[in-house]
Amino acid sequence: MKIAVIGCTHAGTAAILNAAELYPEAEITVYERNDNISFLSCGIALYVGGVVKDPEGLFYCSPEKLAELGVKTKMKHDVLDVNIDQKELTVKDLETEKEFKDNFDKLIITTGSWPIEPNIEGKDLNNILLSKNFYHSNTIIERAKDAKNVVVVGAGYIGVELVEAFEQNGKNVTLIDAQDRILSKYLDKEYTDKAEEAFKKHNVKLALGETVNKFEGKDGNVSKVITTGGEYDADLVIMCIGFMPNTHLFKGQLDMLDNGAIIIDDYMRTSREDVFAAGDACAVIYNPTDERRYIPLATNAVRMGTLVARNLVKPTTKYMGTQGTSGIKIYEHNIASTGLTEESAKDMGLDIETVTITDNYRPEFMPTYDEATLKVVYKKDSRVILGAQIISNADLTQSINTMSVVIQNKMTIDQLGFIDFFFQPHFNKPWNILNQAGLNAK
CATH class of the missing domain: 3.50.50.60 (FAD/NAD(P)-binding domain)
Known part of the structure; x- marks a missing residue:
C-alpha cells in the first residue's frame, strides 16, 4: 500500500x-x-511574550x-x-x-x-505580518524589537493572546476588530466585558466595531492604520482576522x-x-x-x-464530532467555553434558556477562595444542554471539558444537577458549581 x-x-x-x-x-x-513539522501555533503568543524561551519545545x-x-x-x-x-x-x-x-x-x-489576507490599500508595506507558523513567530519577534506602537487586527484567540504578550513587553498596543467586542464567537458579553476591562487596566487601546480601510506608510514601512472609526500609529501590524x-x-x-x-x-x-x-x-x-x-x-x-x-484500510473508529471547546488566559482571568453561546443560539433562532451561577468555588472556611461565574445554555423544550462558559481567577477551566462531554452525550440541564462529582474542600463545595447550574435552572 x-x-x-x-x-x-x-x-x-x-x-x-x-x-x-x-x-x-x-x-x-x-x-x-516547509522545513519543519508539528509546530504548535497556539504557542506563538507565549514565544513572542518570552514565556517560552526555547522554541524547540513547541x-x-x-x-x-x-x-x-x-x-x-x-x-x-x-x-x-x-x-x-x-x-x-x-x-x-x-x-x-x-x-x-x-x-x-x-x-x-x-x-x-x-490566514485570511484582506485586500486593503497599503497591505504590502513592510511590518504588516501574519501569525500562523514558526517563520511568522520568528519574524514577529525580530520586528517587534524596534517597534513602539503595535496594532493587532482581529480579536479572536490568537489576536487577544498576542495583545497581552506585546503589552507585557512594554509596547503601546491597539486591538482592532469589526465586531463590537472581543472573542465574540466564543463568549457572551458578560464574559468579554471582564476581559476587555482587564485590557483597559493595562492601557491596551480597544478599537472595536471598526474596520480597517487603509494602511499608510513612511519609507516603505507601515506607520498608521486607518479604520472606519479612527487613525492609529503603528510600527508593526499583526493580521489575525481568521x-x-x-x-x-x-x-x-x-x-x-x-x-x-x-x-x-x-x-x-x-x-x-x-x-x-x-x-x-x-x-x-x-x-x-x-x-x-x-x-x-x-x-x-x-x-x-x-x-x-x-480508518485507512476499513472503517473502524467513528469521529465523535466536536463542541468547539477552547480556553484562554487573559491576565488573571481563566476562561473557557464549549458549544453555543446565548448570543449564537439566538442568532440561529433557537428557543433557549440560560442559567448563570456566581459563587466561590470552594468553602468560605478555607484560607482563600475565588469567585467563579458559570453560564449554561440549554434548549427550552427538551432542556438538552447546548453550551457553557466559565471565568474565574482560580483555574476551573477543566470543568468546561466536563461540559463538553455533557453536550456530546446530549444530557439535560436537569441531569446536570445530580451528576456524581466529588467534594473536597481544597477544590470545591459539596454542590459542585456544575451541579448548582442544574439545580438552579428554571
Whole structure:
C-alpha cells in the first residue's frame, strides 16, 4: 500500500505516526513545503511574550523522527497538482526547482489552513505580518524589537493572546476588530466585558466595531492604520482576522463547503474513494447543532489525523464530532467555553434558556477562595444542554471539558444537577458549581 500525505502539521503528523505503526509494510511519503513539522501555533503568543524561551519545545515531532519510522520525508516539497482520477501528484522540490510525478493508493489531505489576507490599500508595506507558523513567530519577534506602537487586527484567540504578550513587553498596543467586542464567537458579553476591562487596566487601546480601510506608510514601512472609526500609529501590524482552508488543489474534485472546507464522513473519508482528509482543511460535525461547520482547532486536527490512520484500510473508529471547546488566559482571568453561546443560539433562532451561577468555588472556611461565574445554555423544550462558559481567577477551566462531554452525550440541564462529582474542600463545595447550574435552572 502506497500512502501519500500532503501537509504535516497537527493532523498530518498524527496521521503519519499512527499509519506507520498500524501498517508497517506500507510505503508512506509525506510532502511538506516547509522545513519543519508539528509546530504548535497556539504557542506563538507565549514565544513572542518570552514565556517560552526555547522554541524547540513547541515542536512535538521532527522530520528525523519520521525518517526513523521509515517514512519518506520530503521537506521543502510543494505539491503543485493532484489528479485524483489518476491517483497522481505533481510535486516541486523547492531547493532544486525540479518537478516530478508521484502516485498513491491512499491519499491523506492535511493541508491545513492559511490566514485570511484582506485586500486593503497599503497591505504590502513592510511590518504588516501574519501569525500562523514558526517563520511568522520568528519574524514577529525580530520586528517587534524596534517597534513602539503595535496594532493587532482581529480579536479572536490568537489576536487577544498576542495583545497581552506585546503589552507585557512594554509596547503601546491597539486591538482592532469589526465586531463590537472581543472573542465574540466564543463568549457572551458578560464574559468579554471582564476581559476587555482587564485590557483597559493595562492601557491596551480597544478599537472595536471598526474596520480597517487603509494602511499608510513612511519609507516603505507601515506607520498608521486607518479604520472606519479612527487613525492609529503603528510600527508593526499583526493580521489575525481568521483562517481559510488551504484546499485549492482539490476544488472541483472533492465535495466542499462554500468556503472550501472539505466535507468528510464519520470515518474521515472524502467524496472520493481512497482519499481521506483531516484537520483545518476540513469541515467537522458540530454536535450542538448536528451540522457541518468550519472550526479550525489543533485539538480537532490531532484527533482527526489519528482517525484517518485507523480508518485507512476499513472503517473502524467513528469521529465523535466536536463542541468547539477552547480556553484562554487573559491576565488573571481563566476562561473557557464549549458549544453555543446565548448570543449564537439566538442568532440561529433557537428557543433557549440560560442559567448563570456566581459563587466561590470552594468553602468560605478555607484560607482563600475565588469567585467563579458559570453560564449554561440549554434548549427550552427538551432542556438538552447546548453550551457553557466559565471565568474565574482560580483555574476551573477543566470543568468546561466536563461540559463538553455533557453536550456530546446530549444530557439535560436537569441531569446536570445530580451528576456524581466529588467534594473536597481544597477544590470545591459539596454542590459542585456544575451541579448548582442544574439545580438552579428554571
